[in-house]
Amino acid sequence: MKPVSEIVSTLGLAQSRYGNFPFGIRLADRLMHLHVVGQTGTGKSTLLANLALQDAACGFGFCLIDPHG
Numbered sequence: 233m234k235p236v237s238e239i240v241s242t243l244g245l246a247q248s249r250y251g252n253f254p255f256g257i258r259l260a261d262r263l264m265h266l267h268v269v270g271q272t273g274t275g276k277s278t279l280l281a282n283l284a285l286q287d288a289a290c291g292f293g294f295c296l297i298d299p300h301g
Contacts, residue, residue: 236260241286243279259292 239259245252257266262283268276280296287294 236263239290241283243282 236259240254240256241259241262242254242256244255246255266283268279270276284294284296
């Protein structure tokens, strides 16, 4: 298994004139907590679902707290 500092949760593809490349958040940074905010319909739930699925696929646990229920 890779060290925590090398594991990355992929968020999407960035486009540049040199082509597309994946970008994401290092697991080491995610362990410091993650607060996702935005207007209705901007993809917050989709982002969190994808991160949770990636965590589950790697055998990691996760906690999701929705303060609005």
